Each structure stands twice: as C-alpha cells, then as structure tokens.
Amino acid sequence: MSEFVEQLALCVERGKVNRESLYPPDLHGQDGTDELAKQALEQGLKPDTILEGCILGMDRIGAKFSENKAFVPELLMAAKAMTAAMTHLKPFFQSGAVKRKGTFVIGTVAGDLHDIGKNLVAMVVEGGGFEVIDLGTNVTTAKFLASIEEHPGCSVGMSALLTTTMVNMEGTIKAIKEKYPETLVLVGGAPVTKQYADKIGADGYSPDPQGAVAILNKKVA
Amino acid sequence: MTSFERLQNRMVGNPVDRPPNFDIMMQFATRHIDKPLRDYYLDHRVLVQANMAMLNDFQLDIVQAISDPYREAFDLGLEVSFPEQSLPISTSPLLREPSDLARLTTVDPVNGRRMHDRLEAIRLFREKVGGCTPIMGWVEGALAEAADLRGVSTLMLDLFERPDWVIELLEFCCEQAILFARAQMAAGADIIGLGDAVASQVSPAWYRLYALPYERRIFQAVKNSGGIARLHICGDTTLILHEMATSGADIVDIDWMVDYQKAAEISDNDGPAICGNFDPVKIMLQGSPEQVREAVINCLSIGGDKNLSAAGCEIPINTPYSNLHAQTAALSEYYSMA
Helix, strand or coil: CCHHHHHHHHHHHHCCCCCCCCCCHHHCCCCCHHHHHHHHHHCCCCHHHHHHHHHHHHHHHHHHHHCCCCCHHHHHHHHHHHHHHHHHHHHHHHHCCCCCCCEEEEEEECCCCCCHHHHHHHHHHHHCCCEEEECCCCECHHHHHHHHHHCCCCEEEEECCCHHHHCHHHHHHHHHHHHCCCCCEEEECCCCCHHHHHHCCCCEECCCHHHHHHHHHHHHC | CCHHHHHHHHHCCCCCCCCCECCCCCHHHHHHCCCCHHHHHHCHHHHHHHHHHHHHHHCCCCEECCCCCCHHHHHHCCCEECCCCCCCEECCCCCCCHHHHHHCCCCCHHHCCHHHHHHHHHHHHHHHHCCCCCEEEEEECHHHHHHHHHCHHHHHHHHHHCHHHHHHHHHHHHHHHHHHHHHHHHHCCCEEEEECHHHHHCCHHHHHHHCHHHHHHHHHHHHHCCCEEEEECCCCCHHHHHHHCCCCCCEEEECCCCCHHHHHHHHCCCCCEEEEEECHHHHHHCCCHHHHHHHHHHHHHHHCCCCEEEECCCCCCCCCHHHHHHHHHHHHHHHHHC
C-alpha cells in the first residue's frame, strides 16, 4: 500500500477535512483529505488511488463503529472527510475512468421520515466504494421501482425507525421481487430484526452500516 | 395498595403486592381509545383520556404526560407538522446557522402553547388520580433538545467543529428544561422523566461532557421541587450505565439492547431503581403471551427488589392486547411466586 493511500485513509478515519479544520486537534494545520486528493491528482497519481484511500479509511472507522469503539459523531466526521476527497473524483466517475463496485439505492420506507440511520449507512456504503443513490425519506414503492429501473443491477436498502412504518417494508419488497427478482434487498433500522427481515423476504439485514457493506461486497465478489 | 404506595415501596426495595407496571404508552394508548394520534399530541384532554383508559384496562401504575420530543422546541419556534396518524414531524431546524442561537430566548411554559398543554394535562391528571397514581411529566434532556433545535447530524458535527458554541446551546436548553420541569411540578407532577435519546449515540467521554452535567442540573431542580427523577435514554447504554446512575435519577430506564444483569449492578446499595427491559418489538409486538410472561418474569428476577416492569421503550401501537394482559398477569404471578 502506498504512503499516500495510508495518509489519506488516516485523514478519512480521523475526520480531517482540510488544513483549516480544527479537528482533530493533533492534526491541526496539516493537510486534510481535500488537499491530499487535490495534490494527488496534480502529481499524476491515479484517481483510483484516492478511492482506495477513502475505502480504507471508511472501512477502519466503520469497523470501530461496529465494535463500539467509535460513535455516530466520529462516523459523520469521517464521512465528511471522505466526501471532501471524493468531490475531486466526480469528473472521473462521470467519464467512467474510475469505476465503483456497484450501485446501491437507499431510502427510508414509506411513511418514515427518520433518516439518521439511513444516512449513516449511505455514507459508509459510499465509502465502501459503491455509488449511492439516496432517495431520501418516505420513499414509496413506485419510487424504489423507478430507481431500480434507472439503475439496472443495483442493490436496494430500506430503513425504518418506527414499528408503525417497518410493516411497509414487506409490500415494497414484494413489489421489487415481483418485477426485479434478482435485486438484492437489505433492510435495517431500530425495530427491525433478522427474524423480521427473513419473514418479509429481505435478502439481508444488518444492525450496523459495516454489515451492509459486507453483504454488498459479497455480492460483487 | 395504591399505585403510588406501590412505587414508593418498590423504589426503596420494600415489599409490594406486585411490581409496578411502568410501560411507556403513547401511540398504543391513543389507538386504544380510537383517536387520531394528532389529537393525542395536541389536545391534553385526549392524552388524559387515553391514559385513564390504560389505567383501567391494563393496570398501569403511572399516568404520563409524555407525548413527543417537540413540546419545548415548538414553543421556541421550531416548525412542526402534525399528521393525523403519525408522529409530529420537524422538517427544518430552528438553528440553521450558529448565529441563530443569539436570537433564542427561553419561554415561560405557562405562556407556551404545547408546554402549556402539558401543564393542563398534569392538572387534569391531578384532579382525577392525584395522590393515588404517580403522575409523570417530561422534559427533553439538554443534548436531546439541542438536537431537536439544530438537527441530529449537524449537532454531531458541531461537537467537533464548534464545541464552545455547543456548550452555549446546552446551557440554554438546560435552562429551558429546568423552567419546564419546575412548571410541571407546580402543576402537580410527581415524577419528571428526562428523555436524552441522542446521548446513547456519542462516546462515553462525550456523554460525561455534553449530557450528564445537564441531566444532573435538571434532576437537582426536580428534587428541589420534591419530585422523583426518571432518566430515559433510548438505545444501547451499556457503556454509560454507571454514569447514568450518578445523574441523580431515582429511576433509570434500560432499553432492551442492554444486558439487564449488568444494568442491575447500578441498582445495588443506594443506587437508583431500574426499569425495563424486554424488547418492545420482538416480545411485545411480535411475541406470544407466553414469551411476554417469560420476559417479564426474567427481568423481575434479574432486576432485584427495586426493579420496575416495563418494555425497554415505548409499547408499539399495534401490540396485541393479549400481550399486555400477559404482562399484567405475569406481575401478579411474580408476586405469588415470591
């Protein structure tokens, strides 16, 4: 692994966005992910290398989150640092020069407006090397279906925070499976259990974002 | 034995005829009286009617003015919508920019709209069951209130990027919570519950820095007014259990993700009573009456003499009636076993 990848991964993991950012205090005044990514491209490094550093950094913070060694604020800060680096990759994603592992469509289920869990999963999955299509909150079955149509071969994630809304997952999954039986569907959220996920026909369940990445990685392996 | 006597005895480990049922009921209670959820959130008469029905039909040992997180925030100016059959929704934060905090001033609960509605609920409870059944008011913890006003994700980043400003915001939220707690005590509340859901999402170090000091100050105000303090933090609080026990709470709610054996340790000696902690979804919503019975008795046998019976968090709206009756039956059965 190159020194650059390691340095970028460290900045992602620690949430070091740019030179001006005050956090983390021990890296104050040093370059963050924004400068590192920019400089890498100027120096002719392959854009893939930036993606590699982001994936590594998010993988590390995601693992710590799963082990209760990092918490929501640390994960959000890492995601912010990752986004600062990924912004420099946008033209390469658009031209196809840098390819991602796959596409992940995500949204909270119809009726549910609580998006913190969904956002965390979206960030970590993006940091895992996937293109994320975030449909936002209160996503209807029709909207999920339209997005699958638009992104052939994508996987789908849906979350619910409420017991009153998690029941809406079942109908959406049924509709997806009828029209796109090959589509991998993951579910999650505070009231959702593995047992419930199995019952409603989901292909996967994870209590944390890192678990979702692991399932998606398995699909593309 | 009245519910009040049952609670007072149980909190200090003295014998009771059955352990108190302290389930948190909001949406289920509204469904039970066949009213729209919006009415429960906006009209204290509906909230009281729903609670009275729960007392009569499910032998709860508490009436509760808890409804949703946005009582204080609404009166402070947060835009909140109230769909007929859903939780209240806040679509944009009140504090879009840090500088917005300078324009915020505390609101006297008496002059608020939604805070005043809660005071009216407590007065009505007092008329109906005062002295017999514990009446619980509620406030948002300072960190939870800060998240309501700023947005959870933004506040989480603020903790890194502008910690001094966050402290300023928490001081404001704490002051508002104390005003509201005192007003509810004056209206006749016996217990003040403090919800600090977001506190389980930060590290233990940050819990000690950004949540616990304010919980202590709010609870001190409750105690000074002669009230009972109840701390409720949703989620996995395993790493902060012992700190929660130092908040000044007389009752600490334990959500279902926590090992109840570990939680029971904080209840030893002069520690607070613990309340919990079977799974509201897997057991109450999706389980069978026999599974409910087992879960209730299991928690009671682990939780010790000061344990109060409750699911780890709110009873889901579509919980089968048979499961709530199973909990009631298990509490009586546990007494006869003792």
